[in-house]
Amino acid sequence: MKQLTFLFLFAISMANAQKELPNVTLKSIENKPVNIQSNFKETDKIYVYVFWATWCAPCIQELDAINDVYDGWKENLSIELIAVSIDDSRTEKRVKPLINGRGWDYTVLLDSNQDLKRALQIANPPYTVVVKNGKIVFEQAGHTPGGEKDFFEKLKSL
Template sequence: MNTQRKTILGLILFVAFLIIAYIAYHTLLGNYTPNNIVESTTGSTSESSAKKAPDFTIFDVQGNQIHLSDFIGKPVVLNFWASWCPPCKSEMPHFNKAYATYKNDVVFIMVDLTDGQRETQKIGQAYVDAQGYTFPVYFDNKQSASDVYKIRSIPATYLIDVNGNIIKNYEGGIDAKTLTAGIDAIIPAK
């Protein structure tokens, strides 16, 4: 075979490879279901097996200190996010809808990880305002919360029961169904 035919054959094989890779990627992406649930307990919420949610200090939009321990006695959805994070942005509408549904039964603590450079309180608040989100936003200006929870990637969500125990946590973006199931797990039976 001459060099010109080898080159053409190589190009055809390369294009075929790209097409197959593209089809495989989109097929797998369409079948993807988040498998990012990390159970922090053995399924029981008893005091002996549940992990206490560590306390921390964050700030509201006015600069007032807020502590997780302020909400003992109420179920809490704790979410760490930033406005530059694509997975955070994709799950935010789910949190906003859940807040509208559960705001009378569950405390939502949406913690913007402000580092003062890439993410500032002004940038985070502007993003929330521009999107029309109504959930309360808090700012981790001193990295207290992210240090205590050892946040290394975002988004990260923790579901905390009325006794202050972490029932479930999720690493990475979650969908509406997963969020709703998690919230249902922390709301006390009436």
């Protein structure tokens, strides 16, 4: 029975590991279309997609914390952070002022119809998806203050 349970858990983990990044087109904050697969496909580069919203305090805390260390991450890794706002059409107008006020130096995309969020089966923000060579290599739900140090160690191991 233990072997059967182990095989079942192993099969589930393998099914979730290394899945493809969906082919979805979002909007930039300049309202231009951006295709996730074709715009972010540099070989061996790590793409970190952080799903957030203007109304989500832990999301903003996480992006602020990463912003404090992001330059160091870029010095050590070939990495790009893409902040994917899941604000809907009513709250989308708050995104650009918030980004400007925080001074975030991230690529920001708008997923106002939540197409990418749905395709990745994300329940709630904050949620982080790490992609390398078009494959999802790590996912993390939630934010823990100070967790960016452990997260950076995880990124270095990829």
